[in-house]
Each structure stands twice: as C-alpha cells, then as structure tokens.
Amino acid sequence: MGRTKTNELGLLAADYNGRPSTLCPGCGHNSISNQIQQAAFEYSLNQNMVVKMSGIGCSSKTPAYFMGRSHAFNTIHGRMPSVTTGVVLANHHLKAIGVSGDGDTGNIGFGQFKHLVRRNVPMVYIIENNGVYGLTKGQFSATADFGQKTKYAGKNELPAIDLCAEALLADCSFVARSFSGDAKQIRSLLRAAFSHRGTAVIDIISPCVTFNDADDSTKSYHWGKEHREILNELGFVQGQDDIAVDYEEGKSQDVQLHDGSWVRLKKLDDAHDPTDRASAFRVLEQARKEQVIITGLIYIDQERSTVVENARLTDTPLANLTEEQIRPSKATLDKALAELFS
Amino acid sequence: MGRTKTNELGLLAADYNGRPSTLCPGCGHNSISNQIQQAAFEYSLNQNMVVKMSGIGCSSKTPAYFMGRSHAFNTIHGRMPSVTTGVVLANHHLKAIGVSGDGDTGNIGFGQFKHLVRRNVPMVYIIENNGVYGLTKGQFSATADFGQKTKYAGKNELPAIDLCAEALLADCSFVARSFSGDAKQIRSLLRAAFSHRGTAVIDIISPCVTFNDADDSTKSYHWGKEHREILNELGFVQGQDDIAVDYEEGKSQDVQLHDGSWVRLKKLDDAHDPTDRASAFRVLEQARKEQVIITGLIYIDQERSTVVENARLTDTPLANLTEEQIRPSKATLDKALAELFS
Amino acid sequence: MTVVDLQQAPATQLHSGQRIVNDFSFVVATTNGTGSQTSNNTLLRALFKMGVPATGKNLFPSNIYGLPTWFYIRVNKDNYRAHRNKAEVLVTYNFDTFAEDVAALPPGGVCIYPMDAPTGKKKWNVVTPSRDDLYYYRIPVDELTAQLNPAQALKEYVANMVYVGALAYLFNIDMAQIEGALSYHFGGKAKPIEMNFGLVKLAYDWAKNNLQKIDPYWCESMPDATFNKDMMMIEGNAAAALGAVFGGVEFVAWYPITPSSSVAENLQEYLASYRHDAEGRATYAIVQAEDELAAIGMIVGAGWAGARSMTATSGPGISLMAEFTGLAYFAEVPAVIWDIQRMGPSTGLPTRTSQGDVLFTHFLGHGDTRQVVLLPANMEECFQFGWEAFDFAERLQTPVFVLSDLELGMNLHISSKFKYPDRPMDRGKVLTAEDLQKAGGQWARYRDVDGDGITYRTLPGTDHPNAAYFTRGTGHNENAGYSEKVEDWHNNLKRLAHKMNTAREILPQPVVQKSKGAKIAIVSYGSNDYAIKEALDYLKARRDISVDYLRILALPLSPKVGEFINGYDRVYVVENNEEGQMAQIMRIDFPEKAPDLRSIARCNGMPLDAEWIMAQLLEMEGK
Amino acid sequence: MTVVDLQQAPATQLHSGQRIVNDFSFVVATTNGTGSQTSNNTLLRALFKMGVPATGKNLFPSNIYGLPTWFYIRVNKDNYRAHRNKAEVLVTYNFDTFAEDVAALPPGGVCIYPMDAPTGKKKWNVVTPSRDDLYYYRIPVDELTAQLNPAQALKEYVANMVYVGALAYLFNIDMAQIEGALSYHFGGKAKPIEMNFGLVKLAYDWAKNNLQKIDPYWCESMPDATFNKDMMMIEGNAAAALGAVFGGVEFVAWYPITPSSSVAENLQEYLASYRHDAEGRATYAIVQAEDELAAIGMIVGAGWAGARSMTATSGPGISLMAEFTGLAYFAEVPAVIWDIQRMGPSTGLPTRTSQGDVLFTHFLGHGDTRQVVLLPANMEECFQFGWEAFDFAERLQTPVFVLSDLELGMNLHISSKFKYPDRPMDRGKVLTAEDLQKAGGQWARYRDVDGDGITYRTLPGTDHPNAAYFTRGTGHNENAGYSEKVEDWHNNLKRLAHKMNTAREILPQPVVQKSKGAKIAIVSYGSNDYAIKEALDYLKARRDISVDYLRILALPLSPKVGEFINGYDRVYVVENNEEGQMAQIMRIDFPEKAPDLRSIARCNGMPLDAEWIMAQLLEMEGK
Ligand SMILES: Cc1ncc(C[n+]2csc(CCOP(=O)(O)OP(=O)(O)O)c2C)c(N)n1
Ligand SMILES: Cc1ncc(C[n+]2csc(CCOP(=O)(O)OP(=O)(O)O)c2C)c(N)n1
Ligand code: SF4
C-alpha cells in the first residue's frame, strides 16, 4: 500500500498515527498499535467519533501511540470497562476501542470485564495478552501458564485464565483470538469488530520481550509462531451489499454484521462453527489441552441486544441533548409536585 | 434422630445451634442454616476449629444463626473470598465455611470469587442463591433470569450468570448445586465438602420469599420443586476405610476424598461423570437451555493442589508459631547484614 | 398499674386537667415488615392536613422482617420540626420491647397496647405494665381485625389500622383527613381504601364506645395557621431525584445500599415519567452496576463524554469510590455523587443517621485530592442541589458530592413547593467544533485562559481534527501530554488549588442568622438545621442568651465562613458525628481562629435534638 | 564552546585553581533499561568505601525502556546526605536531554559526553554545546566498548562502564573500590566482573592518556573519617522487608505497584532464605493477590486469625483499601500496611516521591475512622518499624500504616548496621484456652477490662467452647453481638477514641533537637530529616539563626508534639506534599497553637533539599 493512498475519508494512513511509542523495541503491543491504526485507516474510521479507552499497564499506554486525532481516556487499573460503559451510554454514536492488558483485565479488572461483556456494551475490547505485568516489571498475571517459570517471577503455581472462554461464558457476542505477529489476521478481525453490534473481545497474544519471551512461554514469539492454529480466515466486506455465494460447501461461512457488512469466514478447522457457542467452548477446551493458541474468530452472535438498545435511547446522543430536551418544563414540575401529598 | 443423640464428640445436635434467625419466616436461607448445623453435627465437626466466613446480605448474616461455638467473621460486601484466603493460610488447620449470596458473589465479589476458586483455597463456599438482593429489598442480582419480572425490580434485561459454570471454568475442584428445599441432599453435599481437599463450591437455590418467590422465577420454591433434576445421590462414608464395591455398573461411582473418606455417587443422570470437566460443562449448558435446576455433585477433582499445599507450610499453623520459630536469631541478622554492601 | 378501659378506670388523675394541645410526640413501636409504615404515614399526613406541623421519624432495623421498629411523630404548634428524643404517647404492638418502651415514657405519659394478639402470638394477655404514673389504654386489635376478615396474608398488615382508629379517637385526629391520606396512599384505589379505612373506623368506634379519654394530650386542627399552607410532604431522596430530573440528569449508575437506594429508585420512576422524546424514547440511561467501583467508573465515563451523570451511595460505597473520584478530580471530569450518610465506621449501622463522611469525602483520594461537597439541610435544598450539583460539576469540571443523610433522605418531611430552576443550565467551558474552527484549532486542555483555574474541554465526538485530547490520571502538561516535569506538575497542582478557590466563591454561600448583641455563635450544616433553630429560640426564651448562627452549604469553605467566625468570642460547631469533622476542617482553613472553635458533636444514630444542643452549649459556656 | 580533549584545550581557565574536594554532585543522564544503574551504584559504592559520605538518587521514568533517567550522586565530606537539587558534574549518554541537562549546570560545571555513539545512534558527532562557562570532556564510548567485543545484547549495558572509568580518572575515584563494588554487584562471579571492570580500566586508561583534568572537582579517600565506618548500604524497601522478617511476619499479600513492589520482592527473598522449619518448610506464606482489595482482605483475614500480616502498596492501592481498613479499624483487627508514597493525586507520577498520603491515610475509611501511622525517616527506622509495626498492630488491635516514600524506598542509602530487636514480641491481648479455663469461660470481646481501651481477643482454633465470638463491621455490644442500641454504639466509639489516645503514648515518640535560645522551630517527619538537619546547620552557620526541630514518628500525634510547639513563637511544619497535610493534622489536634503553625510544603516529585527549606523559612521569617 503506497504512502500516499487515501481512504474514503480522504485521509492518509499517516493521519491515523499517534505519538511515538515509548514501549520497549520489539514489544508485541507496538505491532498491535500499528494494526489498529492501519485497520482504522482501511475501514475509514472517523477518528472524531472514536474514543480510545484503556486501564493501566504498558498495553494501556498504547492508545497514545495510535490515532492521535481521537479522544482518549487512560483511566485507572482494571476499570476501563466501567468507564467505557458510561462513555458509550453517554454518546452511543461513538465507537469505543478499548485496550487492556491481561493483568488489567484478568486480575484487578476481572469482575468489571465479565460484567461489561454480560451487558454487551458496544465496543472493541482488545486484550494485549503477555502473561505478565509488563509495566511493574514482570510479575505473573492470571493468564500466565500453569507451572511456567520466568527469570523474574519464579514459578507460577496457578492455572491460567482463558479470557476468551471467560468472555464466552459471560455471553460475549464476539470472541476472537490472535497473535501480535499476525498483522493481517488482526486487521481483519478488527474490521469485523468495528462493524459488530455488541462487545467484540479480541484476545491478542502479545509477547513481552523484556519479561516473558522465553521459548517455553505460551506468550512468546516462538510459541506464537510454532504452536498457533488458525481457525478461520476472515474476509471483510464493508457496506450493506449482499455478497455472492461462491464458496465450497462447509469450507466457508458468511456472517452478516449489524451494520450490514459481511464477514466471510474461510474455515481452516472444518468442524468449528463460530456461530455455535458449544463449538466455541469445544475448540477452546481442546486448545487448552493441547497447549496451542487457536486464533481467528471463535464466536459471533449478531442477535443479542446491547446495553444501548436495552436503554431504548433517543437517537441523539445523551451528551448532545439540549437543555430543552433534558430539563422538563415548569408545568411538568407542577404536575410532579401535584402528585405529592399536599 | 432423637434430640438426645450425641455425635462422636459427645455433642447434641442442639450444641450446633446458633442464635435465633432474624430472617423472614420461610426464607430459604434458614433451611440452609439448619442443614449446615445438622451436617456439622453428623460429621462431628469440631466447632472450635471451624471459622464461619461471610460477606454482606441476608445470606451473609446467617453464620450468626448456626454453630454458635465457632468463630465467625462477617466481613464486607463481596470480599469474603480474600479474607478467607488469609484466614486459611494463617491457620490451615481450620475448616472454613463461607456463606455468601448471589449478589455478594456474582456481582460485587465476582472477581474475588473467581480468584479464590482459581487458588483452590480449602474451604466450603456456600452461595445462597435467590436471584435478588434480599437485604437491600429486592433488586436483581447477576443470577436473575434473563427477561424475568418481579414486582419490585421490573424486568431483568441481562443474561443470568451460572455460578457453577463460572467456578468450573476457574478450575474449581468441587462444584455442586442444590436446592434449599432438599435438606437431605444439602447435608450429603456438605459432608462431602467438609472432607474435600480444596474449594468446594455449593450453589444452593434459596428462595427469597419476600422479593423473588413468584412461580415463574427459577429461584422460587415452586420452580425448585417442579423443575429440578437430580444428577446423583451422594452417600458419604467418613473415615479412612476402603468401601466395598457393591454397585450396579455405570449406576454408581465412588470417589475417595483427600482425608480418606469416600463419596458414593448413585447416578441418576447416567451419562454424567462428575470427575470429567467436559461432562460437567455439558450438563450445565443443557440445564441452562432447558431452564431446569440440576442438582447434585457436578464436578469433583481430588488432584489439584491447594493454595496451602503450594505454600509448603510448616505443620503448625502460622498463627500458632512461637517467637522462636518466627524471629530468626541475632546471628541470622548479622549474616543478612553481612551480605549487604558494607 | 393502671389499665384504662371501660372495665377499669384510672387509679389517680395524673395531670392538672390542663390540655396539652399540638405539642407532644407519639411513638409507635412495631416490628418491621408488618406494614406499619402505611399506618404511620397516614397519621402523619392526616395531621399535616389538619394544619398541624408534624414531623415523622422512622427508626427501623437493618433487616427485612420482624425486628423492632419505632416511628415518632412530633406535633408542634410552633412549627418546630426537629426530631425530639422523647415521646409522651406510646402505641406498641411489639411485645419484645414493651418493657423498655414503657420505661422510656415520661411521667404522665400514655401507653396504648393490644389486649389480645395482633401478631398472632397470644402474649399480650399476660402483660402487666410496671409503672403507675402512666395512662394506659388497651385495644382488641385481633378481634377488630377479624371483623373485617382480611385475607390471611393481609391480616398483619391491616391490623395496624386499628391503632390509627384508636389514636384518631383518643387524640382527636380528623377522620376525614385520615381517609384522605389513605386515599392518597392507595392511589385512589377503592378496595384497599375501603378495607383499611373500614378498620380505622371500626377501631375508632370501638374506642369511642369503650375507652374513656383520661390523658391530657390532644391534637387540634389549625385551620388558621399558615405553616402547612402551600406545603407538601416528600422524602429527601425523592426530592433529590426530582431535582436531578430537572437538572437534566442524563446518566445514572448506582449500586443498592441503604439508605441511598431510594434516590436511584425514585430517579428510575421520575425519569420514566418525565424524560422521553416524542417517540417515547429515553433522554436518559440508568444502569444498576455490579458494585460501587463500577457505578462511579460509569458516571466518570459518561461525565467525560459530556452527559450529566450521577450516582447515589452511602459510606461503604464512598470508600470504594476513592480511587475513581481521585482520578476525576485530577483529570477534571464532572460527576455528581450523592452520599446519603449512615453510621460508620465500616458497615456500621445501615439504618441509622449520621454526618460522619464529611471529612473523608472532602479529602477523598490519595495524594493531595480535595473534593467539592454540598450540604443540603432540608427538602428544598435536596431538590435544589439535585439540579444545581450538575451546574457546579460541569462548571468546575470536578466531582461534586452531595452529603445528605438518612434523616433527610428516608423520612417524610413537610416542605414548601419546589421552585423551578431560576437560571439556565451551566454546562461549563466546552469548546464545540465551531469554537475550534474560530480558534484555528488552537487550544490546550489544561491551560488557564480565564484566570479562574478552570480550563476548556472538548467532548468526544466533536467534529474537528484538533478536538481530541488524551485524558489521564498521570502527570500532564497544559496540552494533556504525559509529563514528569517538575514545572508541569507544579503548575497543574497550583491551578487546581486555584480552581478550588474559585469554587469557594461559586458554590452556595453560607446562610446566616443574626440577633442583636450575640457574643457567641453556632456553625453547623445539613439536617441539624431545625434542631439548631429550635435550640436558639430556647436559649433566648429560657435563658436570654443570644447566639448567632451560620449554616455551611458547601466545601471547600467560603471565605464568608471565616469572616463570620471572626466576629465572635466563641464559635460552637454543631454536628452529628464523633470527631467533630467540620470543626476539624474549619481549624485547617481558619487556623487563626482555631482556638475559639468548640466542637459540639455526637453520633449515636439519632438526629441531634434541640434540648441536647442547648444543654451542651450551656455546659460549655459554664452556664 | 569549550570541548576538552587532547585536540582542544580549554579556552579559559574557569576557576581559581582551588580544588573542590568531596563537596559537589554528579548527575548521570542516561535512558532507562540500558543498565546504567549498575554503573551508577558501582560509583556510589566505590565512593562509600573510600569513606566519603555519598548519597545516590535515581530519577527514573514510569516506563520500561528508553526514556530519560538521571542519577545523582552527592559527595559531601561533612556527611550531609540529603539530595541536592543541583549537580556540578554532568555525565550524559542521553542525546534527547542534552540541551536541558547542560543548561542546568552551574557556571564552572563539568559536562562529559560521548564523542561517538554509545547507543548505536550516531548523533553525538553533531553536538555543539552552547555554553562556554563549562568544562567539557568527550569520550569515545563506542570505540572503547567495541574493544571488549561484548555480545550484541550486552553492548548497551556494558557501554555504561565507560563513564565509570572516565569518572574514576577525572575525579580520582579509587579503582580498587570500583572493582570491589563490581565484585559485590556480580556476587563474585568472575566473568562479568572481568568484562565490566575490563572496560572501566580501558576507559580509565584512555582518559588518563587523552584527557587533561582542568576542572576543580575532586574526590578523595577519607581514611580517617568515621562517617562510613561500620556502615552499610541498603534500600529502604529492603530494610523494611528485613525488618518485617525479624518482626516475625507470617503472612504477606500484595499487588505490584511502583514504588512498593520491591518491599514484597525483598520479603520473598529474605523469607525464602531465613524462614523455614527444620524440614525446610515455610514459616510464612506470601500471596500475590489479584488486586489491592484482595491483598488487604487477605491480610485482614490472616491478622484476625492470629498471623502477623502485612502488605505493601502505594497511593492508588491505599485508595482501594479504604473500605477494608475501615473494617479492620472498627472490628479491631491487626494488620500492617506499608505505603511507599509516590506522587498523587490519582495515578500521578509513579516514579516520583512525595509525602502526599499522610492525611488521607490517617483518616482512611468513611465514618469516623482514625488510623495509626508510622513515619520512618531513614534506613534504620525502615528496619525498626519493619518489626515494631507488628507489635503495635497486635498490641492496639488495629491496622498500622507505615508511610515510607520512593525516596527512602528505592534509593540506596548509607545506614548503620541494624540493631536486633531489643525486646520480645508483643502479641497483644490474646486469651488462650487456658486463660479461658481459668476465667471460667467468662470474657467479652469488646469489654475494656484494663482501662486502656484495648480489649481481649481469642483466635479461631482456640480449644474452648466459649472461645468463639462473632466479628463484624456492624454496630456491636461488648459481647460482639449485633446492636443498634444508642449506648452500645456510644460506648464502643468512646472506647475506640480512648484506645487511640493510648496509642499516642505507646507509639514511637517524637525526636527532638534543641539548641540554645531558639524562638522558632521546625516540625517535620520522614525522609525530610537529612535536608532539615542540613538546613538547620546552614541557618546557624550562615545567618546565626537557631531553630529547634521536632520530628514526628507516628500518628495519632503524641502529646509531646503539643508540648513542644507551645514553646515557640512560630513553628514551621516542613513536608513534601501540596497542602501541608501534617500542618493540617496539627491544627486539628492543637487548635490553641494553630495560629502559630506555618506550613512549608512543596510537592513536585523531588525530595526537599536544604537550600530550599532554608530559603522558605527565611522568607517567611521576613529575613
Ligand atoms: C490500583 C493499581 N494497582 C497497581 C498498579 C500498578 N500497575 C501498573 S500496570 C500494572 C500491571 C499491568 O499489567 P498488564 O495489564 O498485563 O499490562 P502490561 O504492562 O503487561 O501490558 C500494575 C499492577 C496501578 N497502576 N494501580
Ligand atoms: C460496599 C457495599 N455496597 C452495598 C452494600 C449494600 N448491600 C447490603 S446486602 C446487599 C446485597 C446482598 O445480596 P445477596 O448477596 O444476594 O444476599 P441476599 O440478601 O439476597 O441473601 C447490598 C447491595 C453494602 N453493604 N456494601
Ligand atoms: S516491558 Fe514488556 S510489555 Fe512493557 S513495553 Fe516492554 S516488552 Fe512491552
């Protein structure tokens, strides 16, 4: 793609840049930032209508490093979910992109994460999963492998939390996993996620080169390259058009997204149907047993209503309502008072 | 059982009583309190070695109403798990019985609950699950049914959390469900749980007669009676003896517990093997779909090491160590200082 | 002992024969969950409609059913509306507290109790009250209730109407007003009105036929008094909710906790009634969060995005919100937090009132966080701060705490009709796309352009390429960029301090009541107001001591507070907490005058009362 | 510009020729993650071994790699060990901060920088420093490093040894001591010692051959001085951990947060070394919790069960612990919480020091909660409070906060050898089964038997049928039963207040330094100590002003503080926060003296320094 190519909004890819990263060179998070801005460019995301949300951690810093023209809120540790819920209800025209870490989401923020997913808050929820706390220098997080050893943190005695399975159990409507080394897959998942109706959780294995990149860690570049299984390849067709059926039966599957876009899934794992929750649990459980990283779209449900829909909001974002719209009249006050005992 | 019968400790059932309950007459929680003290009596639990732990809620008040000779800690809302973790590590000879509510565990305490289970903290964790916040007068909790309506709280727009499935996904080593109306099952599950190695989660549907007992609520007495499916019947054999094999093949299964006791499971659902995690997920998912309450022992694993074992503790409880055992000598200090730069 | 019914006349005449009219208190002792609230509020409303200033106070336990509950009704012809810690007339259905309740009556007091078994327990037959300096009346609660033959489930509930009827007869409470109150309560539905009023009448008639009025206490309609004219009755939490609705609240997140839940529940109802667009769609959203950390997080998010956002909680929730409100203070995000105070520390007493969170809330957040606090004293201010809090939060771009308490929040109070907001909303300094356009896209989020410490913000969704900024709880420069620079930090914190000084001027100013020649003064705030005014009257009337009075409405303190206290030899800071928290804040802010500040503080679950305040002050004055 | 190497001699001689020996500061500017810490600590240790009082101060960014970092080393022959906000000698490898670092040097300062590319970026060739009032030295970092041919991964790391060698030559730092320091650092492992020291030597030799010493700054061994005799070097967080180990800590729960993590990490190491039974099994447990709410919950549980329990955290963690510490205060559960303070509000600056949590922590918890706080000032007190905190917590049955800060916690300081605890552990009032037996099973958990406000407890697991009690955060009577009674609440809170007064006497008492005829005094606490003592010396020496000094060691304040301040016309409360928090607490506790308390406070991320303190005081004294 040429440097001068513009998207539908007439913007260059560079217009989606943020500030220079201050992460370690080679950090998986940096590749993800790049893919986010690239996907946003390709999707022609209107940056004015994007909010970048995060908690605290190396991962949570990254919103500073992409899409500098979007508002961002770097909140507190583990609490990005609640803040984003408020933002999205205050202005449901915004597209929220949340970036969190495995510690931020799986440890301190676990409760908020599960409840956000349960509410189906419309947003893209990216977890940059490295199995450690990068920013505080390498302690194990809840996604660290059982029995894993690192130079810094010793041996991990606890089973790993699988954030995709957790999301799924909380009725998540879009569950995906990827690997920071797979730029293309991340971009296609992101584009689909941008068009998704509710919460799109993308758990991206993102090696911490400083604290957790030994070959025997399932969060290392090595492991990601060697033990990755790709479930499906995503083609994303933006816009409302119907797409022609031209796939080999059973090898491909089309899913229409809420805004009318389509995802065409080329199945690499024949048996898995990403619209079937039980199948999703099955592939995750299998991957767990075999210690492989399955990547791709694990589950999608375009039916579940979102927290915004459940709120039956007026069209105009709440934040943009005028005084007339939100302060009832004097007559209304009189009516309310008349209903009191007097 | 006569009123004057004594157990192995020479105690009467009445010796396991607590203070009079101040809950609503008919509250499911009251029956559970009764079964706890009854099971403790039958098991000959030494009350001096029991700690009763709870959070905040009608359910969390109940430790005052049973086993008055045991220490109790009525902590803060949703945080019983962390406090219990500390208690058990401070004195691993204690038997911890935790009582919580669905709000206490599934809402505010969800993160702590999952992490406690993940650590496999040895304790019995009872959830008195009524789908509402009893003590604050009837708001929906996270286990309320999707689409449910109550007089007080209106309609619930969110899917229900299944605390057994959540425990299971967090690698819980003992997962059971019961119904407060089934005294016998509760007692047998409790006795098995008392002998279990790690965290034993027992989710007991316990109707709130004041706020959530309409017939169409899955947390009502009516529903519990009409839509309950019993997975298995538990026989509990206390003590280290081997038990004779006398069951019809496939109809019964024996599981030896960590302290040498046995559980004999008479299977009512032929297909379910409670030592198989996948099977456990399957029955839960099925029950979810069919909106039935499956009860019995859903999953058991006697292998997973506990937080106490992982800590490789000395035999004497930490809390009972003497000054000599915990304050190293002057010579040790000199040694430590010598290793500093000087 | 003296039991008075037709079978038994009083042994002695205990009073001079003088009638005591509209100047005493009732206390009704029941158990909770039995529906006695309906009866109590009916009495209260009836008295109110008779033109009698009447104040209700519900003392209820922290459980759902079956524990002791007391309801006080003070009637006072002079319009003193503070709770008194005493009652002359006891009605009791609660056998368990009978002894202590009787013991608490003053000599010459009245005790009314069942002669049979209102709660199905046949205990009352064996009662023999121990004091012979009281008037007793016994009523056949069960028998009368049975005559109406209510459904079993309703029996306990309607039995409470028996005492309404008995009191109406004995104390001359207007039956028409009782019927009116019941009609209001049941929303005009004929059947329950009929059933309940039927029982009231039955009891009234029974009392008329069987009881001989021997005590001196009487209620009387005050048709000429204006106290209750154009007044209404409302609970503080409903007033707060209504105020918020007229303040244009757009987003509510909350987690249930006594005594704050009814703020959110009233919001839910009022919003559903008054806040929809033409198609019936909501101009608000309300979320029951999974806990207080999430509730505050959500409103901080919504406030940041530009919606008027609020939550309501109580002590434990305030503790849990510390980290988030620190973020909101430092990142300068508007949000409104109602704290309906209950007794702490810790879980404390969830159903008892206090003013125990003042200091903690003002300092809520590690580091040098300072929070804005509003302190409503009555229904009118609950309503007013209900809407104004949003103006202050958006103007100052900071969290605004409104510290009400259980006393205000969960009791039905007499109030004047609320005034419609007298000024347009203040949405604060928000730059729109057009503003940015005009400025050539030049702006800095944390630059103090106007010299008031308050800077400009943009909302997400603003359609201008320079609109965005990066919000953070970490150190930042004027452009909201991360900075560890000494000067950036310094400038930012100095500006925040300056903003707080601006707040001292913007926020509601203290209310002052002066008399001639006063050498000493009282400073107080919130729900103590009625009791203090009463105490001041007594001090003047009984001891001829003039005391001036300043009521604080907001933190940080207005400079006017400092000016005021400088004018007196001694200043008594009166409050309902253990440590004298406002006195402590005043010592911090006005060190020069600290030696002359005296704390009058108590925290035992009960609102402060005039007699106690007066006694304390006299003692400390050495009088 | 003046670049000094063999090619270029200084344009002017900038100094009088007078040597400035052991009385100046170095600052090393690098980027983090490059391993310069090893070099810096090596220099610091070498100076220490030369007998020169040397103080290190690491100023690092809140990220992992590549951002500006400064390391200050102050050498001071008079043993002033406070950080100075100035350095005369700059070594820089950081191109990005070059301009500002050079600008910060005083006239006559020294600037040492690479002549090639230490970080692989060929930038330094183009540098042209702008000031001509400095001495410059350029060193071929890359070239020298290349000679040792280190593995690529190690290159950046070892390149830092080049400046060690250059400084050693230029400022006369003992090479043998440098080798010793490296040997210590690498635990005696030959290979890395050889590699690193090899490079130091290479650089030393190159400097010797190529640079001409022209600046006036010199280090000199002080063989006769006793300052560093019997001293050692340690970080405050290690001292705290070691103290806790000798305090018999049994349970640790923590959640990582800068700058507190190394408390737990040091505990982990020390416990693993020193705390096992004969079979090698642990006499402690340590849990990395899922967050601070869980960490504090766990230690409250363990403390309740009778184990000596602690956690360590920083500001945001303190905010999150509010609800739990309120419970522990009210239910009277011992627990020790170390707060290694960093800059707030909110996330603030995680790698900058402050004393910003004093007030918030003292009041932590809604309602009328009051917490015990210890305030260590140096390594010795970090160790001592490390063990004593448990004694206080168990004696008082309450949480004990120890407020250290980043300055103490994460810098290597000179310290005397720690003293072994001089008294047996105080496990507080715990009734055993035998005690209960003797008492016939009669006891009440919250009865004040001894009149000190401290009551007796039993531990779970006590083998007596009456041992149990019910612990709760709700209102309770002496028997720990739930109670909503006015008197129970009142008595309990009064007793708690009384207990806090007992604490004022039990806790470490203030340290006082008096001089003759002083009319004014300073009150301070914690890590300001060195700077204050230095300032006091200057005030006396330069301006002949005598100032007395009291250092607070604990909250609630000892009555001795009140007695002390009464003796002065004006008292300056010096602290490292924005609002003057200790001054505020003192105004609360000593209102009579409030008018004479003046706050000297600053919070910009840097520790307070003597010059600044002196200047502030002089200004406020109008001098
Ligand atoms: C309340 C609170 N506790 C602790 C911290 C310290 N902290 C900062 S980042 C972090 C962990 C981040 O780990 P993760 O989310 O996995 O992000 P990563 O750095 O690995 O990308 C912690 C514990 C904090 N900022 N706030
Ligand atoms: C921090 C905090 N928030 C809110 C409350 C108020 N509160 C008390 S009990 C309760 C809910 C209890 O529900 P559940 O756990 O389901 O117990 P149940 O009463 O239904 O048995 C709440 C929200 C509290 N005590 N503490
Ligand atoms: S420490 Fe790890 S996670 Fe953080 S920036 Fe470096 S490589 Fe990335």
Ligand code: SF4
């Ligand atoms: S309110 Fe519900 S949960 Fe609480 S005691 Fe009554 S019936 Fe039980």
Ligand SMILES: [Mg+2]
């Ligand atoms: Mg991580």
Ligand SMILES: [Mg+2]
């Ligand atoms: Mg419940």
